Amino acid sequence: xxxxxxxxxxxxxxxxxxxxxxxxxxxxxxxxxxxxxxxxxxxxxxxxxxxxxxxxxxxxxxxxxxxxxxxxxxxxxxxxxxxxxxxxxxxxxxxxxxxxxxxxxxxxxxxxxxxxxxxxxxxxxxxxxxxxxxxxxxxxxxxxxxxxxxxxxxxxxxxxxxxxxxxxxxxxxxxxxxxxxxxxxxxxxxxxxxxxxxxxxxxxxxxxxxxxxxxxxxxxxxxxxxxxxxxxxxxxxxxxxxxxxxxxxxxxxxxxxxxxxxxxxxxxxxxxxxxxxxxxxxxxxxxxxxxxxxxxxxx
Amino acid sequence: xxxxxxxxxxxxxxxxxxxxxxxxxxxxxxxxxxxxxxxxxxxxxxxxxxxxxxxxxxxxxxxxxxxxxxxxxxxxxxxxxxxxxxxxxxxxxxxxxxxxxxxxxxxxxxxxxxxxxxxxxxxxxxxxxxxxxxxxxxxxxxxxxxxxxxxxxxxxxxxxxxxxxxxxxxxxxxxxxxxxxxxxxxxxxxxxxxxxxxxxxxxxxxxxxxxxxxxxxxxxxxxxxxxxxxxxxxxxxxxxxxxxxxxxxxxxxxxxxxxxxxxxxxxxxxxxxxxxxxxxxxxxxxxxxxxxxxxxxxx
Numbered sequence: 001x002x003x004x005x006x007x008x009x010x011x012x013x014x015x016x017x018x019x020x021x022x023x024x025x026x027x028x029x030x031x032x033x034x035x036x037x038x039x040x041x042x043x044x045x046x047x048x049x050x051x052x053x054x055x056x057x058x059x060x061x062x063x064x065x066x067x068x069x070x071x072x073x074x075x076x077x078x079x080x081x082x083x084x085x086x087x088x089x090x091x092x093x094x095x096x097x098x099x100x101x102x103x104x105x106x107x108x109x110x111x112x113x114x115x116x117x118x119x120x121x122x123x124x125x126x127x128x129x130x131x132x133x134x135x136x137x138x139x140x141x142x143x144x145x146x147x148x149x150x151x152x153x154x155x156x157x158x159x160x161x162x163x164x165x166x167x168x169x170x171x172x173x174x175x176x177x178x179x180x181x182x183x184x185x186x187x188x189x190x191x192x193x194x195x196x197x198x199x200x201x202x203x204x205x206x207x208x209x210x211x212x213x214x215x216x217x218x219x220x221x222x223x224x225x226x227x228x229x230x231x232x233x234x235x236x237x238x239x240x241x242x243x244x245x246x247x248x249x250x251x252x253x254x255x256x257x258x259x260x261x262x263x264x265x266x267x268x269x270x271x272x273x274x275x276x277x278x279x280x281x282x283x284x285x286x287x288x289x290x291x292x293x294x295x296x297x298x299x
Numbered sequence: 300x301x302x303x304x305x306x307x308x309x310x311x312x313x314x315x316x317x318x319x320x321x322x323x324x325x326x327x328x329x330x331x332x333x334x335x336x337x338x339x340x341x342x343x344x345x346x347x348x349x350x351x352x353x354x355x356x357x358x359x360x361x362x363x364x365x366x367x368x369x370x371x372x373x374x375x376x377x378x379x380x381x382x383x384x385x386x387x388x389x390x391x392x393x394x395x396x397x398x399x400x401x402x403x404x405x406x407x408x409x410x411x412x413x414x415x416x417x418x419x420x421x422x423x424x425x426x427x428x429x430x431x432x433x434x435x436x437x438x439x440x441x442x443x444x445x446x447x448x449x450x451x452x453x454x455x456x457x458x459x460x461x462x463x464x465x466x467x468x469x470x471x472x473x474x475x476x477x478x479x480x481x482x483x484x485x486x487x488x489x490x491x492x493x494x495x496x497x498x499x500x501x502x503x504x505x506x507x508x509x510x511x512x513x514x515x516x517x518x519x520x521x522x523x524x525x526x527x528x529x530x531x532x533x534x535x536x537x538x539x540x541x542x543x544x545x546x547x548x549x550x551x552x553x554x555x556x557x558x559x560x561x562x563x564x565x566x567x568x569x570x571x572x573x574x575x576x577x578x579x580x581x582x583x584x585x586x587x588x589x590x591x592x593x594x595x596x597x598x
Contacts, residue, residue, distance in 0.1 A: 086480055087480065181385055181386065182522075182523060182524070182525070183521065184521055184522070184523040185523060202504065205501065205504040205505075206504075206516075206518075208521070214594065215521050215595060216595060216596075216598070217505075217518035217521070217595050217596055218598075219505075219516035219518070222482065222483055222507070222514050222516070223481075223483070224481060224483040224484060225481070226481070253598070256597075256598035257598050259598075260598050293598075294598075295513065296514060296515060296516050297515075297516055297596045297597070297598075298555075298596070298597065299515070299517075299552070299555035299556050299558075299559050299592075299593075
């Protein structure tokens with residue numbers, strides 16, 4: 001098990017102009033793990049309730065995701081209900097039921113403490129920090145967050161960010177966290193907080209990667225049909241982190257490739273609701289789309 | 300003279316959070332011509348008033364722009380006043396004085412009628428069509444337009460578009476013209492109107508190029524300091540069209556490179572107000588930035 005993720009497992013009810021699902025498999029740890037599982041072994045630290053279907057557990061196991069860190073508690077699984085309008089850029093949250101997630105205290109199993117790569121999905125920064133304290137000497141730590149934590153727990157968030165190598169956030173969050181509109185200035189500010197590498201996700205416009213010596217720009221893969229953007233950011237992080245865990249390096253060239261693998265995984269995920277597309281996706285299809293990113297960007 | 304442009308010459312008064320200029324050199328034909336002049340000979344068809352400074356004329360001549368199609372009429376030059384807020388994405392027009400531009404009837408000089416490449420900058424589509432009718436057998440015709448003409452003269456615009464090879468518009472305009480939100484579907488619709496090649500400008504997110512057989516994505520060059528975005532789209536079109544006029548081909552690879560040269564020219568232009576940056580820009584700097592786009596996109 002090379003890669004450890006802590007995050008949420010959820011039952012998502014989502015409506016877009018192209019359809020809807022009720023209590024479908026979701027959550028940051030799920031999207032991340034399934035996406036990363038195309039590249040490396042993943043162990044998940046998360047919590048589910050009594051209502052979480054064994055079918056979903058079996059699907060995660062079929063992706064070789066190590067579930068020794070997945071605890072089933074009394075109560076219901078975390079539920080999220082949201083809607084997207086036709087531009088599909090921003091989810092409107094209609095309802096959130098934390099349920100068993102409310103008292104979630106991540107406990108990293110002994111077997112995971114040697115994980116070389118750690119991904120802290122978007123949860124309370126205090127829990128993220130708590131996980132970092134339970135692991136021994138990871139080679140690479142990567143973290144996500146969101147506007148809610150930037151506003152509500154800025155000090156705790158800074159404490160977590162200070163200790164990670166790479167931060168992955170979206171454009172609006174990068175501006176909010178740094179208080180800089182210009183993204184180069186935002187990177188300079190954020191790198192002074194700790195992480196020397198920053199990935200800024202730009203939705204349908206792709207992603208930017210900043211390191212102390214370079215900037216890399218990846219487009220989003222143009223798709224004629226996008227059904228549901230839920231989980232795209234976590235699938236991006238899964239492809240990015242999974243590739244870095246597998247490649248054993250984080251040289252500039254590997255980071256660039258990792259961003260493209262992240263974009264590849266996100267592009268497949270939005271083609272269907274929930275994890276529908278990832279249930280049938282093959283590694284050959286992943287490699288084929290990686291190649292087609294070359295045609296899309298090279299001149 | 301390989302390349303003929305018809306468009307506006309203006310005196311722009313612009314305010315951004317980073318400064319302001321009063322009655323500075325501007326207009327689509329000016330930005331386009333100066334940008335294209337790095338690649339090829341350009342002839343300009345446009346109109347100026349009595350107040351248009353000889354210094355500005357000399358600057359255009361210093362770029363080897365052929366001004367036999369530039370008419371000086373009685374009255375004042377076209378004036379535009381606008382303001383940008385801190386995101387610099389959209390200009391707010393505060394005032395427009397058409398002046399001599401109101402009665403502008405483009406007359407293509409005999410010497411220009413053999414031009415092999417024609418660029419129709421953003422003006423009344425009836426005037427664009429009129430110019431097309433005055434040229435003999437151009438190898439390549441390229442056209443820009445804006446939301447105003449899409450709304451006010453949709454039929455005349457379609458008549459012009461039907462006759463051009465390449466349309467260059469921004470993302471919002473592509474959606475408005477095609478009535479499709481998805482950009483692949485927008486391309487399919489627009490190509491059914493006539494132009495088989497479509498360039499969609501996305502401001503600080505770069506540009507997309509659609510052809511019947513490929514999609515190419517170019518990032519915007521990341522800049523730490525952007526002073527004034529006025530003219531960026533016309534400079535993009537100038538670099539794009541100028542390179543295609545010079546390269547004598549429009550094979551897919553050449554089109555991709557042309558998009559990058561367009562992005563290079565736009566990126567320099569926004570570094571200063573009016574044409575400030577282009578007054579000192581060298582061809583070596585252009586080639587250097589073209590190369591750095593490789594580092595920005597290749598993996």
